[in-house]
Amino acid sequence: MAMRRRLMTLSATILAIGLAATTVLAVKPEGNRATRENGRVIYERSCLFCHGAEGKGDGPAGWFIGRYEAPHPRDFTSEGFKLRSTESGSLPTDQDLFRTVTRGIPGYMPSFAGLTETERWQVIAYVKSFNPAFQTETPAPLLLGGPAPLASPTSIETGRALYVRFECQACHGIDGRGDGPVSEAGDLKDASGLRIFATDLTRPLSFKNGSSPQDLVRTLMTGLDGTPMPSYAAQLTGKEDEAWYLAQYLLSLSSGSFP
Amino acid sequence: MSQRSITLGILMAVAATIASAFVHPEAQAIPPFARKYNVNCTACHTAPPILNPFGQRFLENGYQLPGTEDGGIIGKKKLGDVTLDDVTNFVGFRMVGNVTRSWSFKQQNPPGAAAGVVQNKTEFTFPDAFTMFTAGTLTKNVGFMVELGHDVEGGTTAVERGFVTFNNIGYHDLAHVRVGRYDPSAFYSYVTIRQQLNDVVESTTSGCTPFTPCGLNRAGLAPSAFAAKFYGLYQRDGTAISPFASSLFNSGGETGVDIHGRPFGDWFLYQVGVLNGANEGFGDSNKGKDIYAMLRFDYAKSNNFSANISGFVYRGYSNAKVQSQDDVNWNRYGLSARATYKMVDIYAAFAVDKIDKTPTAVAGLFDSTATGLTIGADTYVTNKTLISLRYDNLDAGGMLDQRKSATFVGLQVKQFLRTNIAIFARNDFNVRKSEGSDTAARNLRNAFFSGVDIVF
Numbered sequence: 001m002a003m004r005r006r007l008m009t010l011s012a013t014i015l016a017i018g019l020a021a022t023t024v025l026a027v028k029p030e031g032n033r034a035t036r037e038n039g040r041v042i043y044e045r046s047c048l049f050c051h052g053a054e055g056k057g058d059g060p061a062g063w064f065i066g067r068y069e070a071p072h073p074r075d076f077t078s079e080g081f082k083l084r085s086t087e088s089g090s091l092p093t094d095q096d097l098f099r100t101v102t103r104g105i106p107g108y109m110p111s112f113a114g115l116t117e118t119e120r121w122q123v124i125a126y127v128k129s130f131n132p133a134f135q136t137e138t139p140a141p142l143l144l145g146g147p148a149p150l151a152s153p154t155s156i157e158t159g160r161a162l163y164v165r166f167e168c169q170a171c172h173g174i175d176g177r178g179d180g181p182v183s184e185a186g187d188l189k190d191a192s193g194l195r196i197f198a199t200d201l202t203r204p205l206s207f208k209n210g211s212s213p214q215d216l217v218r219t220l221m222t223g224l225d226g227t228p229m230p231s232y233a234a235q236l237t238g239k240e241d242e243a244w245y246l247a248q249y250l251l252s253l254s255s256g257s258f259p
Numbered sequence: 260m261s262q263r264s265i266t267l268g269i270l271m272a273v274a275a276t277i278a279s280a281f282v283h284p285e286a287q288a289i290p291p292f293a294r295k296y297n298v299n300c301t302a303c304h305t306a307p308p309i310l311n312p313f314g315q316r317f318l319e320n321g322y323q324l325p326g327t328e329d330g331g332i333i334g335k336k337k338l339g340d341v342t343l344d345d346v347t348n349f350v351g352f353r354m355v356g357n358v359t360r361s362w363s364f365k366q367q368n369p370p371g372a373a374a375g376v377v378q379n380k381t382e383f384t385f386p387d388a389f390t391m392f393t394a395g396t397l398t399k400n401v402g403f404m405v406e407l408g409h410d411v412e413g414g415t416t417a418v419e420r421g422f423v424t425f426n427n428i429g430y431h432d433l434a435h436v437r438v439g440r441y442d443p444s445a446f447y448s449y450v451t452i453r454q455q456l457n458d459v460v461e462s463t464t465s466g467c468t469p470f471t472p473c474g475l476n477r478a479g480l481a482p483s484a485f486a487a488k489f490y491g492l493y494q495r496d497g498t499a500i501s502p503f504a505s506s507l508f509n510s511g512g513e514t515g516v517d518i519h520g521r522p523f524g525d526w527f528l529y530q531v532g533v534l535n536g537a538n539e540g541f542g543d544s545n546k547g548k549d550i551y552a553m554l555r556f557d558y559a560k561s562n563n564f565s566a567n568i569s570g571f572v573y574r575g576y577s578n579a580k581v582q583s584q585d586d587v588n589w590n591r592y593g594l595s596a597r598a599t600y601k602m603v604d605i606y607a608a609f610a611v612d613k614i615d616k617t618p619t620a621v622a623g624l625f626d627s628t629a630t631g632l633t634i635g636a637d638t639y640v641t642n643k644t645l646i647s648l649r650y651d652n653l654d655a656g657g658m659l660d661q662r663k664s665a666t667f668v669g670l671q672v673k674q675f676l677r678t679n680i681a682i683f684a685r686n687d688f689n690v691r692k693s694e695g696s697d698t699a700a701r702n703l704r705n706a707f708f709s710g711v712d713i714v715f
Contacts (some may be wrong), residue, residue, distance in 0.1 A: 044525060045326030045432075049313035052561035060565030061311035063601045065301050067642045110296035137545020205297075 028094070028121045031128075039126025042119050045126075046112060051076065055130035065108055070189075070196035070227070073109075076130040080191050080226030083209050084142035086230035088223045091131075093139045097124045099210075106206045142233065144217050146240040151248040159249025162242055166232060176201035176253045191226035198229075202253045216247035279466065281367060286715065290679070290714050291394065292322070295333065295348040300678055300714075305604050306637050306645050307714065308453045312559045312599075319446060319519065319528070321402035321426035321435055322394060328427055348356070355457060356387030356411070357710035362477070364703060385411050386711055387457075390419065400426040404441075414664030420512050437517040443508050443551060444485075446519055446530055448569045449608040451485050451509040455637055455647035456669045457705070458482075461503050469497025470582055472658070478665050479503030480687050483653035484593065484608035491625065491658030493525050493580045502655055502662075507591045508551050508573040509610070515548075528555040530571075536578045543636030547576025566598040582658065583620030590615065607634040611650035622656070629656030645673040645681075652691075666691035669687040673712070684709045 029035045044053075050065065052058040055076035064072040074081070084092040084101050092100075101120050104111030112120060127223040128134040149155060163169065163176075171188065178200035182188060190196045204211035208218045218242055223231030236243045293300050300307050303314030306346035310318065316325035323329050361381040389411060394404035401423065408419040422439025444451045446665075461479030470493055479501060487506040493499055505511050515534035521527060530553040571593050576587040595608035614627040632652045649669045655662040671685035685708045 042326055045316075046324065048561075049311070049316065049325070049559060049565075054561055056561060056563045058563045059312075060559045060561070060563060060599055061302075061305075061313040063563050064305050064311055065299075067301070067602065067639055069642055088298055104297065107299050108302065110298050110302065110324055111333065112324065112327065113326050114327035148664050 010076065029118060031125050033107065035122050035125045036129050039122035039124070042115065042123040043126050046115070047123065050109070055127065066185050066194065069109055070194040072194065076127050082224040082226055084151055084222050084225070085144065085218055086222060087137045087142055087233065088225055091133060091137055091139040093141055094124060103210065105208045144214065144221060144223050147167065148244050149241055155245045156249050156252045159245035162246045163249055166235065171198035171228065172201050176250070188228045201250055204254050213244065213247045213251065216250055217243045220246060278643045290351040291349050295395070305599065306455060309455065309604065309637065310453065314566050319435065321400065321424040322396050323402065323426065328400050330399045330401060338672070349393045351392050351714065353390045353714045354386050355710070355712040357384055357708040358386060359383055359709050360476060361707040362703065363705040387411055401636060402426065434518050434520045437582040438513050440514045442511050442533060443513055443517065443534065446528060447553065447571065448555065449598040449606045449633070451505050451511045452599035454482070455635070455673070456649050456671055458505070461501055467499055470584055472661055473499040480667060480669065480706065481505060482608065482633040484610040484633040485509030486631055486653060488612045488631055488653060488655055488657055489657035490661040491582055495580055502657070506594060507531065507575065507589070508571055526557055526676050528557065536575065549573065549575045549578055563601045563628040564599065566594040566596070570594045572583070581618055581621050581625065583618055585618035585620060587618065588615040602639045604637045624659055626662065627660060630654045643675045647671045647673065664691065679714045681712045682709070
């Protein structure tokens with residue numbers, strides 16, 4: 001058993017390294033003053049209108065994005081980053097920030113893959129300088145759930161049972177359409193008090209944190225801080241397979257391949 | 260506003276609501292750039308078609324995200340050795356216009372009606388304008404835009420705008436060049452073609468002959484700052500120019516070459532251009548070319564606030580004629596400003612139109628100066644309800660015996676049923692009743708419109 005655990009940890013590490021290797025091709029510039037200065041120039045052209053000059057999420061275009069509802073652009077000076085590979089309550093890793101800037105956030109922030117990788121690293125260095133906690137903390141990614149078991153009707157059925165057991169339907173609805181009673185009642189609010197809706201899980205392209213099985217496992221383990229979407233790390237640590245089954249069930253909601 | 264028009268408006272709203280209930284949310288479409296970048300319209304627009312500062316920079320950068328030269332890569336498909344946008348990523352449609360309208364005239368004198376009677380008229384129409392547009396990037400730093408417009412009432416289809424843009428020539432944001440038929444005011448603080456209250460064209464008496472006054476039955480409802488402002492001005496072929504028609508820098512579409520950029524950092528935008536000449540048919544340009552220059556100052560840092568102010572000079576060369584068929588140089592000097600705070604957007608434009616050297620044939624009969632002031636404001640009162648207000652004052656120039664000034668206030672409520680489907684109700688009041696007796700500008704007391712705005 002212990003042997004198996006160690007093997008899984010090892011393969012998860014390999015997986016994590018593998019993932020990191022595919023996203024980071026250019027050499028990441030050192031986080032020094034020159035890098036931040038280059039980052040500032042990019043930030044003021046590309047990000048300022050939404051995120052604001054001091055990174056407080058109060059850029060002049062920001063308010064219109066969600067109007068009276070969530071989300072408004074991220075306030076980089078505050079806690080509660082949504083898209084992380086780290087424990088709930090922690091800051092995101094550099095890789096997480098890089099992924100967000102590269103992929104964008106469906107619905108709310110365009111992909112900045114049009115910036116060169118070096119430029120993206122530079123702007124991230126500048127974004128981090130808004131929040132002193134980035135200097136003192138070294139956020140570490142959670143190990144995400146070992147190798148994925150193959151999806152099968154049984155694994156998806158297990159995933160469905162977990163969905164019900166964890167009461168995901170309260171917010172996301174029994175069919176995953178985002179129409180659970182708590183969400184419909186308008187009771188869900190984000191950290192800044194704006195009304196937020198539970199995601200329609202049948203539309204994976206709208207997932208902010210990505211929609212691959214790995215992405216979904218990450219979302220479940222870390223939660224989306226600053227929103228009512230909780231972290232299930234407590235329930236799922238040590239039960240990696242369950243995290244994968246749940247992810248497989250979520251994907252089946254849109255694929256239709258396993259009814 | 261008549262009881263009947265209110266009933267009609269309500270009926271329409273109900274019909275549209277029912278219709279929209281059958282549209283599954285997944286079928287909810289978003290226009291091309293939103294599709295290409297996978298974001299909502301609100302990433303670039305305060306209230307479509309009005310742009311927020313981010314959308315403004317996207318436009319300035321030739322349809323590339325601000326700060327990037329991404330033309331060649333985002334949202335593209337590789338086909339052999341060329342990359343293309345997915346078709347849905349660059350084709351969009353907009354259908355907008357009034358479905359019902361209702362006029363109230365004072366002292367109208369139609370055949371059979373006695374002078375001084377109030378006349379009301381309610382009409383069903385079809386959304387006036389249908390446009391199809393395609394825009395995107397061909398490769399790094401080369402963008403394009405083509406907009407075909409169909410005027411349903413007039414029955415004409417035309418290329419409203421169509422141009423190619425070469426961006427970031429020299430270094431980033433030094434110079435972007437547009438060639439083709441474009442809106443010269445695209446970077447002005449108050450853009451001609453980005454309005455919440457759509458232009459309602461004037462109605463003229465039929466059978467007007469060249470170089471003779473054309474009777475106005477009903478004033479047009481269009482931003483006075485952008486309008487031609489002169490009575491008794493003609494195109495070179497003799498067609499009367501409506502004092503309410505958008506023109507010169509604010510024409511919405513003219514053929515020429517334009518250069519703009521922000522070489523001195525983000526605070527200033529410069530723009531210069533040469534046009535074939537306002538109000539000219541294709542291939543029949545005026546003797547000289549028209550030229551313009553604009554400077555814009557931006558403040559857009561944070562605290563949910565942004566503001567900008569811009570001024571331009573437009574010099575026309577033999578770009579119009581007067582009744583005596585003499586050429587005139589028709590110029591415009593404009594100033595405009597905009598401030599946005601949270602969900603409130605306020606903008607204004609003032610323009611002085613001046614005709615150099617009044618021809619001797621009309622000397623003493625022609626006022627060579629005219630001004631227009633337009634002030635607008637939009638705000639969302641809920642996530643789905645947009646309220647817009649516009650004030651227009653036209654101090655008309657031109658032939659003293661024809662010219663009539665006008666002042667209108669318009670109020671519009673727009674309700675979004677989906678992000679891309681809205682219905683609206685609007686009322687325009689004539690608030691100037693002093694000038695003249697039985698004139699179009701005075702007669703139109705009140706106008707009510709309701710319609711739809713659909714983009715996909």
